[in-house]
Amino acid sequence: MRELGSLEREAMEVVWGAEEPVVVHDVVAVLNARRAQPLAYTTVMTVMNNLVAKEWLARHRVGRAFAYRAVEDKDSRTARAMAEALEESADRRAALVGFVGRLGAADAAALRAALEGGE
Incomplete structure (x- = not known):
């Protein structure tokens, strides 16, 4: 898109x-x-x-x-944009580390919970 x-x-x-x-x-x-x-x-x-x-x-x-x-709700579109940006990165790990490093405590906790299978 x-x-x-x-x-x-x-x-x-x-x-x-x-x-x-x-x-x-x-x-x-x-x-x-x-x-x-x-x-x-x-x-x-x-x-x-x-x-x-x-x-x-x-x-x-x-x-x-x-x-x-x-076509997509705002949250789905944001997730798609994040995935597309990651796909364009030459070093996916560095991009992920950089992204996580910019998260505040609440967002980091939400990401951790999502990775562990919760919401």
Whole structure:
């Protein structure tokens, strides 16, 4: 999966935060509530279509509009990004040691529990 631009990331946050699939109008409303300079509907529609092309979103027709949902939840996407970053490393052990070295105590304990088969 390709990486996201800042507006794409903002749109994904809106989609991930929604209980149900969203239409562009809903995303525009949430994004513009946070901005001094409002975004055009067509700008957000283009962003949503780009996210479909990048396989971050899936869509289905609802009347004359499309409803969008995330292909993966945020936690699954984060896990995928971590695995992809590890695959790109020339020295996987060094990358893992470096990652673990940056963890705080709570995250290290959570990782330890996951490795031991717990949650």
